[in-house]
């Protein structure tokens with residue numbers, strides 16, 4: 677039987693990417709609302725309660741509002757916003773993050789899709805904390821750069837439309853200077869960390885793509901893990917995954933923000949210097965791929981009991 681999917685926010689940046697991945701699928705049908713009704717509460721209530729699975733591609737407040745409109749207990753929800761990523765009763769939609777995560781997702785009715793930056797950070801850090809290679813109370817930092825589609829329609833306009841209210845011609849800018857970025861709580865919670873990491877994000881004049889880097893002073897840790905131990909722990913954590921891959925570190929020429937653009941892959945690297953006891957852990961993904969729409973479709977497939985990789989871009 678075909679699974680009925682409703683996308684709320686279907687004409688936004690993430691919604692359009694999800695629709696593209698679901699096109700031509702015979703195992704599910706996709707409903708969206710016409711333009712005149714897409715913000716109409718009654719039309720949304722009917723569509724939300726009539727679906728098997730809904731995907732919310734909305735700002736946080738509108739996502740909370742959508743969840744409140746759902747009365748049918750059989751409806752499963754995948755929320756792409758930040759609203760429920762550390763909320764009680766929600767399962768974090770990063771299938772590869774913990775050994776039992778996929779199984780938990782297959783039985784969940786409320787799934788929070790991870791943030792794009794946390795996807796890179798957690799992929800690098802969580803297995804190492806779990807294995808005791810990084811102490812849970814280590815003062816972690818991460819530097820990251822995103823394509824401008826990460827800011828949705830308004831940031832796309834700012835970079836592409838000189839008439840937009842916040843138009844910019846910058847090539848690269850840093851932000852999050854108050855150290856209170858909305859992604860930090862999920863990084864701490866799902867990383868199993870005692871303290872929030874320092875998160876230094878930047879946005880660059882490229883539509884899509886993301887690099888997340890975690891620098892580590894290994895020699896200062898009591899565990900003093902070697903680069904090989906770190907590499908092997910990550911390789912073991914993602915063994916068999918077609919989306920998350922620990923890459924060889926002998927070819928630095930491929931380390932670009934664009935290398936996973938328009939795919940749902942997540943490429944991980946462990947670089948460093950054994951002699952100085954320093955490491956640079958690097959994750960490269962598409963903010964709209966594994967960072968948003970790719971993860972949402974993967975979660976949809978798992979929640980619906982379908983082929984997990986159907987519609988995904990490898």
Ligand SMILES: NC(=O)C1=CN([C@@H]2O[C@H](COP(=O)(O)OP(=O)(O)OC[C@H]3O[C@@H](n4cnc5c(N)ncnc54)[C@H](OP(=O)(O)O)[C@@H]3O)[C@@H](O)[C@H]2O)C=CC1
Pocket residue numbers: 684685686687688689690691714715716732733734735736738756757758790791792825826827828829830963964967968
């Ligand atoms: N862009 C990215 O890389 C990522 C985005 N996300 C998250 O996904 C969600 C969507 O982001 P994104 O697609 O980038 O944002 P966009 O701004 O591109 O799209 C949001 C869409 O939601 C619509 N909308 C707003 N309020 C309502 C409402 N009350 N009822 C119905 N529709 C509404 C908007 O309508 P209108 O077109 O009229 O403005 C717009 O089409 C956000 O929570 C974001 O944080 C998560 C990971 C990465």
Ligand SMILES: CC(=O)N[C@@H](CCC(=O)OP(=O)(O)O)C(=O)O
Pocket residue numbers: 756757758790791792793822823824825826827828831858859877878879
């Ligand atoms: C470049 C840029 O501005 N990126 C956004 C994050 C992307 C996003 O939409 O955040 P969610 O993953 O939580 O939905 C930001 O830093 O706020």
